[in-house]
Amino acid sequence: MIERETISLGEVIGALNRGVTVVTGNKRLAGVTCQAFEQSAINNGLEAWPTPDILPWAAWLQRAWEEAVVSGVVTAPELLLTSQQEQRIWEDIVTESAVDQHLQQLTGTVRLAQEAWQLIQSWRLSLTGATFRYNSDSMAFFEWASRFEAKCMEKGWLSLARLSDELQPSILAGDLPTPAELMLIGFDELTPQQQRLLQTLIESDCDVRWMHLAGKESKETRIGCVDVRQEATTMARWVRQRLDENPETLIGVVVPELASQRDIVIHALDERLVPHVLQPGYQYLVRPFNISLGPPLSTYPIISIACKLLGLLAPTISLEDAGRLLRSPFIAGWEREASTRALLDGRLRETGELNVALETLRYHASQINKPYSCPLLAENIDAWIKAARECSRTDSPGQWSERFARLLKAIGWASGRALSSEEYQVAEAWRELLGTFASLEPVTEPMAASTAVAQLRRMAGERTFQPQTGTVPVQVLGMLEASGLEFDSLWIMGLHDGAWPAPLRPNPFIPLPLQRGVGLPHSSEERELQVSRTMTRRMLASADEVVVSFPQRSGDEELRPSPLITDLSIADPEILRLWPAPTWQNIVHNSARLTPLEEDPAPPLMNEEVKGGSAVFKLQAACPFRAFAELRLGARALRQADIGLDAMARGLLMHRVLEKVWHALDSHAQLIAMDDSQLQALVNSMVSEAIDEIASRYSQTFTRRFRKMETERLCRHVLEWLELEKQRVPFRVVEKEEKHEATAGGVRVQLKIDRIDELADGRQVVIDYKTGEVKPAQWFGERPDEPQLPLYSMAVGGDIAGVLFAQVKAGGMAFNGVAADEGLAPGVKSFETLRQTREANSWSNVLCDWRATMEKLGAGFRNGEASVDPxxxxxxxxYCELKPLCRINELNVLNGESSEAEGQAWANKEE
Incomplete structure (x- = not known):
């Protein structure tokens, strides 16, 4: 066994000056040690110095292997597998073995299987059937691992996990030159595989020393915080104060659960150290801190867009993805077409379908005379289509990698605007990922485009990436990344009893008794306690000042400090010296001055004719501001597509079917004269014609199955409705979907009346189809909810006997309305029986009252009445989506009323 010794950083630098090879436990420690060596050389007045031989373990091992291969000491395998190549092999093996089973977490299963293989090699465990006959998981892994070994032997592949074992024979034979002295730093423990290799080096006269950096005489305290957010905030104030006192100080922030708390920590540091980054357009400012753990590459916007662009190889993409592509600044032409591309996004939403074909996108982008015209985007799409034609149906990863690069270049990816330093680094990481994807070619079969895109997306989601920031004073690290590092000040957060010692995470594919017998990582409480105690002792000695914190609550759960820090003294807030100044947001909020809103009426209309039809009067009655905003400013929410047809499309389809049916029937008498089979045949025919007309606009929605379902639904509802029509008094349909004009209050609108029937006595009945529920009470009062039919009564000449809503609604077929006489239609009462019209002495007075109401609403709209008055x-x-524009919630606050009291005040208003 190699015993660990203690050494200072200065002694490590001295050893590097002597040419000693230093191997570190992680990449970050290698970089920090190299920087310390260079700084020492500068301090000694040197202008040039030899490059120190310092590498992390994996890099040193690979260098030794490459030297052995180049010198001919070992026979090179057909392929030294990379981690991604191994993962792909494991994925194929697991998928093939589970062909009759559905693995919900394939990626997670493969990752754990690959981890189990690496553990077996690192801890030199025997892979035998008897040992792994422990449970179904371990037996499955034994089968997978056996197939992996057999495949590697058959193909001549070498796993990285076995690289150390392959080097030992050459070292023992003296064929491979070894360094005279080898120093290891930053290792809390050595695996049996590492120990065996190092022992082999010792037997070959290499002086191997396992060193532990001497700690500092530190001042240690602990503090409890309410929760993780307050803990992060307190930490950030502590960091800010130390930077203010000494900008050259080196500060460490260690977070055991960094992956889950990363965003909270970053936000807290941003608020206190660089609040400007919270403003729009400043998110790429250089921060004075560095995070060791980067997010997945796929989460960066520029990479997310690259993945969505590759989705264009499919027949369609989702409407959501199409919108993100159109709004993305990373596609060529964005700076010139940002506004029109946003309008194109709105236009695509109006198609009413959840998916968009590339040809559809190109068609709308190339409409020159439309406000959403995007000629540059259309050119980009043309270049993409041309490049896509060269793609085969299936190809190797290497070929797909080249084709993906050409496709992205053709459409102008990463060329929409100048990239920031971070975006440029991320784009370079994507190009490296394409190279990694191409490296899968030797270990996988040719794949289809969809499979290749899915594989690349998965790799982007699994690879973490943190852009380089240069030398910064604050380092945010996980526990393992902090191994061997030293700081001036250190804050360790999140050390509650549920997180430290770390919870057990035994690998499910290795028998648990075997794991605990040899002491595999995360396999037993005793081992985790021992490892955590060692790491805690090391961390507490790695800075002059150390603060340890823990959250006291997580949701409803109470937390306690880790038992490994209970001996530390509780920190006094004054001793902590927290930054006292308020945050940037608090400063802005406290300096706010409310400006009272002054009356600012909208300008009156210059023209009498207004677009919008009956919606002008409906919106003016509901809220004058909404009428002004929607109909004069054009402020409307973007349409949202849904599965199948939306309510508007279904309503239009029903209107069209009923129009066709009554065009064929013409009258109540013809309806009565038809027997059931004839009527059903007629309705089936009209439904089929109506669907034919609309189906071309919804080509993706109207699949064969959907068409059949929609046909059955329409036929069923229309036939049910016609049964209700049979119960009416005789009539003749004189108009269907005809245009009319109405003028009220100086506002002239164009109307389209669904249907006008003529009774035997020559009077007319105005009918409007509705697929939702309506009530006659909605037509009355100074601000009627549904002024549509009252407005229609003004537009129709002649003697009107009634105005009706035909409620064609599943489970609620009914006529709703008001008429001059009782019995005009089933369920329709005369005006005399309605509460709202009791004061009217005659039917003509009802019509006159309606006209007066419409005149008043029209005059208000024409004169610019646009107050926020729901x-x-x-x-x-x-259901109004203009609240951010009218700011009614802010008005309630300005009036000094709570939302509940305000709501009651509005509810009690006179209608």
């Missing part, structure tokens, strides 16, 4: 708050505002 008829019944908050009910009227429930």
């Amino acid at each position: 008829k019944k708050y908050p009910v009227t505002c429930t």
